[in-house]
Amino acid sequence: MSVFTKLLVPAACGALLLSCQSSNSTGKETALADSTAHADSVHFAVFTVDTHVDTPMQMMDSTFDLTETHDAHATGSQVDFPRMKEGGLDAAFFAVYLGQGDRTPEGHAEAKRRALAIFDTIHKAAERHADLAGIAMTADQGEQLVEDGKIAMFIGMENGWPVGNDLSLLKTYYDLGGRYITLSHTSNNDICDSSTDKEGPEYGGLSAFGEEVVKEMNRLGMMVDVSHVSDSTFWDVMALTTAPVIASHSSAYALCDHPRNMKDDMLKRLAENGGVIQVNLLGDYVKKMEQDPARDSAFAALREKYPNFGDLSPEDREKAREEFRALNKAYPKKLPTIADAVDHIDHIVEVAGIDHVGIGADFDGGGGLADCYDVSEYPKLTEELVRRGYSDEDIAKIWGGNLLRVMRAVEQAAEAPSAPTASM
Numbered sequence: 001m002s003v004f005t006k007l008l009v010p011a012a013c014g015a016l017l018l019s020c021q022s023s024n025s026t027g028k029e030t031a032l033a034d035s036t037a038h039a040d041s042v043h044f045a046v047f048t049v050d051t052h053v054d055t056p057m058q059m060m061d062s063t064f065d066l067t068e069t070h071d072a073h074a075t076g077s078q079v080d081f082p083r084m085k086e087g088g089l090d091a092a093f094f095a096v097y098l099g100q101g102d103r104t105p106e107g108h109a110e111a112k113r114r115a116l117a118i119f120d121t122i123h124k125a126a127e128r129h130a131d132l133a134g135i136a137m138t139a140d141q142g143e144q145l146v147e148d149g150k151i152a153m154f155i156g157m158e159n160g161w162p163v164g165n166d167l168s169l170l171k172t173y174y175d176l177g178g179r180y181i182t183l184s185h186t187s188n189n190d191i192c193d194s195s196t197d198k199e200g201p202e203y204g205g206l207s208a209f210g211e212e213v214v215k216e217m218n219r220l221g222m223m224v225d226v227s228h229v230s231d232s233t234f235w236d237v238m239a240l241t242t243a244p245v246i247a248s249h250s251s252a253y254a255l256c257d258h259p260r261n262m263k264d265d266m267l268k269r270l271a272e273n274g275g276v277i278q279v280n281l282l283g284d285y286v287k288k289m290e291q292d293p294a295r296d297s298a299f300a301a302l303r304e305k306y307p308n309f310g311d312l313s314p315e316d317r318e319k320a321r322e323e324f325r326a327l328n329k330a331y332p333k334k335l336p337t338i339a340d341a342v343d344h345i346d347h348i349v350e351v352a353g354i355d356h357v358g359i360g361a362d363f364d365g366g367g368g369l370a371d372c373y374d375v376s377e378y379p380k381l382t383e384e385l386v387r388r389g390y391s392d393e394d395i396a397k398i399w400g401g402n403l404l405r406v407m408r409a410v411e412q413a414a415e416a417p418s419a420p421t422a423s424m
């Protein structure tokens with residue numbers, strides 16, 4: 001199904017478009033209402049995908065129910081199925097995320113064990129709610145699920161730590177539905193240098209093993225994700241990859257000079273590669289806000305107390321969440337806005353073109369804007385795109401068309417891909 005097929009399907013959307021065109025737009029308010037109605041009709045019609053949600057961290061807690069509506073501010077949860085429906089989000093890449101740990105045989109074995117447990121949790125959730133959602137192994141399967149009225153659950157792995165130094169594990173994770181791997185997280189690993197390792201670069205880009213990882217991912221049909229990696233790793237990947245790559249959750253360095261963000265020459269190179277950068281909605285990567293040292297030190301102390309969320313028992317995890325919520329209340333964080341995030345989209349469009357930008361919010365992993373704090377508020381982002389003059393076709397590309405194009409190119413570039421088996 002093309003990204004526009006859905007545009008033609010729902011009768012309500014057609015009606016909205018018609019009423020939009022035929023109304024007497026005399027006053028400013030009517031014009032605004034018309035523009036909102038138009039934005040909503042487009043938003044709910046096009047295929048929409050967020051390429052990075054850390055919701056599996058919530059799902060690992062057995063009391064978390066994806067089919068319940070959660071209050072984002074009260075519970076900290078930013079994604080569930082009812083709010084995806086409310087926010088018109090058709091699909092998301094659920095992240096198999098692990099913070100970097102020991103790079104020893106024991107550490108790598110532990111990373112593998114934990115990654116497999118997260119894959120299992122995602123698959124079990126899809127099986128449990130097969131009437132509402134399914135795992136998508138291919139771009140086509142994602143679109144088919146949405147056409148069937150279901151939520152498409154893609155899987156991406158954040159951090160190559162669970163690959164350790166065993167190339168064969170890539171196939172293991174591919175077979176479980178992993179369709180991208182963010183090569184590193186915030187520290188260097190056996191694959192490459194990270195953009196934020198406190199010790200600085202270790203290889204000056206990809207390691208020799210990392211080069212093999214990129215080749216094997218190309219061969220299997222897994223998207224190489226360059227979010228989090230160092231600039232030199234990015235350039236090494238560009239020189240090596242035979243397929244387009246993604247930055248699953250990154251923003252523009254020109255607007256927010258965090259080492260995690262992508263510089264203009266990188267954006268241009270990504271466009272030449274045919275890839276896509278999915279704008280991140282995590283405040284620190286969107287806009288530098290006024291510092292609050294009291295908040296920073298309070299949170300630093302709490303992060304030191306709970307360095308690895310995944311290691312906690314369910315009770316301790318809830319206790320930690322409670323403490324984070326209390327701190328957030330005591331020191332409310334100043335967040336950037338949708339307008340700030342769309343500035344990044346504008347900039348990337350200017351530098352790389354409309355075919356190379358999308359959205360990867362980092363919800364449930366620190367993402368969230370003042371006026372788009374959870375997935376239910378996504379229609380407001382499309383309203384801003386409409387206000388800035390993006391066409392329906394542009395919006396379809398940003399919300400999913402570009403990502404699907406890249407995913408298909410990666411699937412096609414794969415050597416003898418094994419027949420995917422979806423558990424829908």
Ligand SMILES: [Zn+2]
Binds near residue numbers: 158228249362
């Ligand atoms: Zn991340």
